[in-house]
Amino acid sequence: MHHPEAARRRRRAAVLGAPPDSAGPPARPGAHAGTVLDASPHLLVLAVPGGEVRLPLSDTTAIWHGDRAGPDVLRPGRRAVARPYRGRPGTERVWIDAARVTGTITAATRRSVDVDLGPHRGTTTVTIPETVYDRIRVRHPRLEPGYLFDTVCVRTPDGPRAVAPGTSQPGYRADALTAPEPDASVPGESHGTATWFDGGDAPGAAYPAVDPEGRAGGCADAPRGCVPLPLLSIGSGLTVHNACTGRTARIPVTECGCVAARFCDRCVQCGTSPRGRLVELTPVAFAALGGDLETGCFNAVLRHDRGTRRW
Amino acid sequence: MVTAFQNTQVLLLSFVLLAACLAKLAVRHPAPAHDHVHGVPLPGWLPQATRLDSRPFAVAVALVEGGLGIALLVTSQFSVRLVTALAFAVATWTVSELRVRRPDAGCGCFGGLSAKQVDRRTVARALLFTLAAVAALGAPRAGFAWLHDAHATVGLALLAVEVALFSLISPEVATLWEKRAAWRIRREDEPCDRRHSPLAETMRTLRASAAWSAHEDTVVSAVPLDVWREGCWRFLAYRAVSDGRPAELIFAVSTAARGRRVRVAMVPAEEPALR
Numbered sequence: 001m002h003h004p005e006a007a008r009r010r011r012r013a014a015v016l017g018a019p020p021d022s023a024g025p026p027a028r029p030g031a032h033a034g035t036v037l038d039a040s041p042h043l044l045v046l047a048v049p050g051g052e053v054r055l056p057l058s059d060t061t062a063i064w065h066g067d068r069a070g071p072d073v074l075r076p077g078r079r080a081v082a083r084p085y086r087g088r089p090g091t092e093r094v095w096i097d098a099a100r101v102t103g104t105i106t107a108a109t110r111r112s113v114d115v116d117l118g119p120h121r122g123t124t125t126v127t128i129p130e131t132v133y134d135r136i137r138v139r140h141p142r143l144e145p146g147y148l149f150d151t152v153c154v155r156t157p158d159g160p161r162a163v164a165p166g167t168s169q170p171g172y173r174a175d176a177l178t179a180p181e182p183d184a185s186v187p188g189e190s191h192g193t194a195t196w197f198d199g200g201d202a203p204g205a206a207y208p209a210v211d212p213e214g215r216a217g218g219c220a221d222a223p224r225g226c227v228p229l230p231l232l233s234i235g236s237g238l239t240v241h242n243a244c245t246g247r248t249a250r251i252p253v254t255e256c257g258c259v260a261a262r263f264c265d266r267c268v269q270c271g272t273s274p275r276g277r278l279v280e281l282t283p284v285a286f287a288a289l290g291g292d293l294e295t296g297c298f299n300a301v302l303r304h305d306r307g308t309r310r311w
Numbered sequence: 312m313v314t315a316f317q318n319t320q321v322l323l324l325s326f327v328l329l330a331a332c333l334a335k336l337a338v339r340h341p342a343p344a345h346d347h348v349h350g351v352p353l354p355g356w357l358p359q360a361t362r363l364d365s366r367p368f369a370v371a372v373a374l375v376e377g378g379l380g381i382a383l384l385v386t387s388q389f390s391v392r393l394v395t396a397l398a399f400a401v402a403t404w405t406v407s408e409l410r411v412r413r414p415d416a417g418c419g420c421f422g423g424l425s426a427k428q429v430d431r432r433t434v435a436r437a438l439l440f441t442l443a444a445v446a447a448l449g450a451p452r453a454g455f456a457w458l459h460d461a462h463a464t465v466g467l468a469l470l471a472v473e474v475a476l477f478s479l480i481s482p483e484v485a486t487l488w489e490k491r492a493a494w495r496i497r498r499e500d501e502p503c504d505r506r507h508s509p510l511a512e513t514m515r516t517l518r519a520s521a522a523w524s525a526h527e528d529t530v531v532s533a534v535p536l537d538v539w540r541e542g543c544w545r546f547l548a549y550r551a552v553s554d555g556r557p558a559e560l561i562f563a564v565s566t567a568a569r570g571r572r573v574r575v576a577m578v579p580a581e582e583p584a585l586r
Binding site: 010230234 | 540
């Protein structure tokens with residue numbers, strides 16, 4: 001598999017010098033994501049990128065499959081994200097078949113919503129069970145084409161099934177976003193919200209301000225977002241800090257976050273964050289930073305690399 | 312003299328209508344957040360359908376204004392004059408209502424240039440335009456025909472005075488100057504890490520730099536291996552040869568608006584991984 005980030009890091013260091021925070025490899029992820037190979041009440045075996053991991057389970061391990069669940073949902077073939085305890089053995093949380101649908105509504109009925117997930121994620125149809133419909137409507141008062149939609153779902157053979165709203169729906173239409181002033185400068189740290197997306201099992205991030213020129217990897221029609229962020233590329237490193245848990249990680253940009261750029265929402269996991277999505281993380285990166293997939297977001301701080309902001 | 316005055320009003324109205332048309336098309340009126348009532352969002356179709364400042368509505372009004380402005384120039388039809396007078400009468404009623412009911416909103420008469428709140432001057436201006444349109448009802452000549460008339464000099468002088476007077480009571484003139492200054496500042500002061508820098512600009516800067524001239528002979532392929540950006544720098548990696556050995560030539564080109572710098576480094580080519 002081709003990894004442009006390693007070559008770009010080497011080439012950038014040659015011409016500008018190594019950034020102060022890129023010394024050494026990224027920190028070992030504090031979570032695992034993969035496919036369930038085998039499970040018992042005391043052990044979970046996952047096929048993860050590069051091998052398999054064996055995770056001990058106990059009575060204190062919280063298992064999620066649309067809601068709190070028992071070990072019976074740990075069936076081979078299902079997708080799992082697991083977070084070990086910090087500083088002691090054992091597994092703290094396991095999420096089974098968690099999915100996220102974030103995008104623009106293209107059609108909606110009382111039972112299902114068709115969502116455009118963005119230019120490189122396609123479209124999907126979310127089923128909304130009667131039991132969660134009211135919950136979704138409270139946070140999404142406009143289930144109408146053209147408005148934004150964000151729900152935490154559980155995977156089923158028939159497609160994603162909504163279990164909870166992922167955010168409070170912004171009141172504006174998806175194409176009516178107000179961008180920051182063009183001359184707004186980027187602070188050393190950006191404060192806002194971090195969410196997660198179905199981006200595979202490896203740590204990675206969809207970043208809202210990926211340059212569309214050359215091979216940087218950005219979308220040509222991406223909005224500028226509501227947070228002033230520096231333009232970066234696929235493979236650039238991001239230093240993401242979870243303000244609720246205190247955990248920090250260096251995560252590579254793996255995708256253009258043009259969907260995240262449309263959301264000018266807040267996270268209220270620990271206090272109220274400023275408006276704007278700074279980053280969408282893959283489930284394993286989100287969980288490793290202490291985020292709980294079912295809550296959808298955490299208050300985040302994005303630390304910018306000063307090395308690329310001087311010229 | 313009365314006829315000259317009437318003909319001049321036709322030119323004035325045509326000028327104003329065409330200016331309003333161009334301003335509406337070129338400078339968007341910022342949409343106020345009036346799709347919530349006491350914090351509760353209205354159903355999606357209601358604010359969209361009733362927004363007089365929505366973009367489609369503004370474009371439609373601009374096209375009608377442009378059509379009327381051109382019609383006043385090319386024809387002396389009474390119906391055109393009558394529609395113009397009615398349009399200005401409706402505009403006067405609208406801005407006077409806005410002044411009472413939406414004291415926080417601009418009228419959008421000249422698109423985004425009319426973002427300041429409606430005051431008495433705006434209502435007075437609309438009323439004066441309506442009076443001018445009523446005076447123009449009996450004008451015998453079309454706008455262009457009057458311009459070619461031998462007596463048009465007096466009319467043009469009167470037109471210049473009227474335009475100057477209306478400019479004095481129009482807040483849009485000050486807004487236009489402010490926007491012009493802001494656009495200039497933004498173009499020059501947009502931070503380099505957020506500034507959209509086209510690849511063609513980067514290539515022009517690179518090709519004109521001393522770093523490129525000094526290393527151009529070592530480049531073996533004009534197509535870069537990779538082009539990417541990080542903040543204030545766009546990087547370009549080229550295949551090169553150094554002392555007979557394969558190498559990579561890395562350029563970092565600033566994305567700033569002015570005084571763009573270019574840095575260069577030569578590194579040995581990375582050995583392809585064995586499989």
